[in-house]
Amino acid sequence: MKLLKLSLIALFSILIISCSEKDNAPKNIEVQNFVWKGLNAYYLWQDLVPDLADSRFSNDNEVYSYLSGYDNPANLFYNLLYMPNEYPKDPDRTYSWIVDDYIALEQAFAGIRLTSGMKLEGADYANGSGGYYVYVYDVVNGSDANTQGVTRGMIITEVNGTTLTRANVNDLFANNTLTIHLADYNGGNPVSNGTTITVTKSQVTENPVKVSNVITDGSHTIGYLLYNQFSSDFDGDLNAEFANFKTAGITDLIIDLRYNGGGSVQTAAYLGSMITGQYTGELFAKQIWNHKVMEVTNPDLLINNFTDQILNKNSQGNVVLNEVINSLNLNTVYFIVSDGTASASELVINALKAYIDVKLVGIQTYGKHVGSITLYDSDDYTRNGSNLKSHTWAMQPIVLEIQNKNGENAPEGFIPEVIMEEDPGNLGILGDPTEPLLERTIQYITTGAKGIPTMKKGIQFSPSWNSDMMRPDYNNMYVELK
Template sequence: MKKYFQLKNLFLIVFTVTLASCSKTEDIPQDIEINDFVWGGMNAYYKWQGIIPDLSDNRFSTREQLNSYLSGTGTPDELFNSLLSYPNEFPKDPNRVFSWITSDYIALENSFQGIRLTSGLKLVAIPYADNSGNAYVVVRDVVTGSDADIKGITRGMIISEVNGTQITTGNVSQLFEPNNFTVSLADYNGGNPTTNGTIINIVKSEVTENPIKVATIINEGANRIGYLMYNQFASDFDDELNQAFANFQTGGITDLVLDLRYNGGGSVASAVYLSSMITGQFNGEVFANKIWNEKVMANFSADNFIDRFTDRIVKKDSNGNTILDETINSLNLSTVYIIVSEQTASASELIINCLRPYIDVKLVGTETVGKQVASITLYDSDDYTRNGPNFNASHTWAMQPIVLEIQNRDGQNEPNGFTAEVQIAEDNSNLGVLGDPTEPLLERTIQYITTGARGTNFSFTSEVEKPIWNSNMKNLDYNNMYIQFK
């Protein structure tokens, strides 16, 4: 049974020790209430709180001093950003701190479950081969039921103009921001696409995306290969994920291909469930260790910082009522094949990292992002939970700060990302159909399964350029890994 991490009163403890004579609820001027929430939550939980001078427990000796500081820190997002650290934990890019604040926690909560205002287009931008500064975008996927899907846009299509404006390396992000826009389709033309006269109008709408894109069984000689393309660790779909594994069980699969090439992460709990579905023979053993800041680690027992393999999915509502309790359908595999890319991050990397002490994890694709840290959602209440005492309903600000590092059973992680032993990048001129055995990355993985041969490496070259932008970057939960905060 899953144990929810109980950290409800840590800030109250710290605040009481630091400002013993002050009342949090009575001594805060209304114009700094939100900034007080920001500072308090970061002081209690931010992973690098101990090295930020303005977050020090000894920074303020009275409530008046703290109030004076907060009144001069600007807007909530300005204060939040001023408190962030740029530590050495991110050697590939030290500025990727992965923490953020939002003025709309409803949109944030929805994004965790795949509910977004979206065109349905999942895009990457590639510079023109002629080095002109122009760029084109390739449709890597389309969300089922979105306007782009309804209008007939499919994987592999190329877009060179938006609202009649040529895409460039500098304007690509802003061109796709409007809620209503037209796209001009183009022909590849050796990496210098030319428009072909097809123009399609796209309107964004709120769509719920099922993260289980494809779940099928492929027969390849004596091998019955289960293929799962899973695009987000969204807890609302854990039961459907479990059903997919029931189908794999019934189908008698001999091998599993887990396609995480576009999966930027999500719920750690869902990652534990998925890993338990892939295995099953390690129930109760350590899946991951969570390393919080020193204050948190000192105030709770060691078991609070461990996630374990499990044989059940158990979920409760905000009132503690059980809403789902079912046996996990486990495959008891000793090997898993995972397709990865430059968009594979956080909870996807957690799967790789935490399974590898137990089973053989074989990777096909390109190097992953490298993100071994996780966040929680903090709200403006006494204990920073959504249903906590004195919840401030006068605003919708929430924070998603990095609060912990996650290591596997052996204390390992890979901040530089994971490198696939079978290296193959997607060919923008020939993406193939997801789930089809002839799709290039899946085809190479099947070859690896059936022959053991890795084949010739095919990574980013002058013909297959590395993306400079992808449309998932605009999502509130981009490359996020989070735990449930109760």
């Protein structure tokens, strides 16, 4: 989504405090000034936060006096959020955030992170003893965990010699060097087996197109894709897999989004266009921003349409990918989902269900239908805007609600027709037809049977812990401000 600079100029002109044509905020509150003005202009719930009201201050000096009360820009930022609406299921959680290093933020969106490579889920012991463990549900290719032989299904009860608890799990896995102590599953009451593995975090680029293959089952030729993040840097890789599916003549398609917490709205529209192809030019999704943005912005700039072309540009406006989308023209698609399926993943489900038959296997999705933008401290809040300040602070506030063509979304998440939860004692190999969730989805395709819900028994996962929660971009959905 692109907001034209003309719209930006119009937006700034209606602000009561901008405040002067040339911003002369004192240097010691330069970042705080950026925080207040950016949230005042774009934050989705700006009108519900008294300190962000256009009439809150009558002149620059009042603004600067207020901002001087915050030594830390992050404290100001979080104090200006409308927490009850940031995430209704959990008022203490926010999906707006601020960083003091936007280079790291940009890298995260590109799949580049400091990581051991272990992706982990937490669980209580089944016997009610209060014990806690984590299990490995995936390992990033090229990471140290991958090199050291960490595999999906491993059970971890200690880190660096300290027993895991709900209270210390974040702190223990925040260390750069991790010696993990492994255990046997033992029916959900793990018992140490004496094995340890030491892994070190490093910068790793993760290709979200993790597994892709074609499975033949009777008369069905089934394409399977495990896709872990909507990252525009890998749109070409995604499109290439759909070219392979076309060549294979697949009759059915499974997109595995169980570990996909979201990402780029534009990439979501590309994926929807690859799955279909018969709706080019029609509405994929529409965005609802705060009233100030809506009043000055051409409505055509607040929509995403199905398309037959990938056209990606870098931050300098140079074309980095321009190719025809490989569309399958399907009328039915199957998604494997979980409570880790969020934001842009749910957007694809929501957008497609207004057009084709969407089938879900797994457990209820996360329920996040709002998105963000990256704001930089420049005249127009873009990375390449004039007068970009020398500091590296940037904000990622929630600025929009997203809906399908019928004005629908699912704040509580989507409930699958086939209910089945992963079992840490029997995870299987991702992409293998015998992996439990994939096997069940294939059965759904070939027989239409929904069966009886299959849930873990005696294991408490709520509130669940996932290592991805430690990432600043956890379950994020974003559009680009250009």
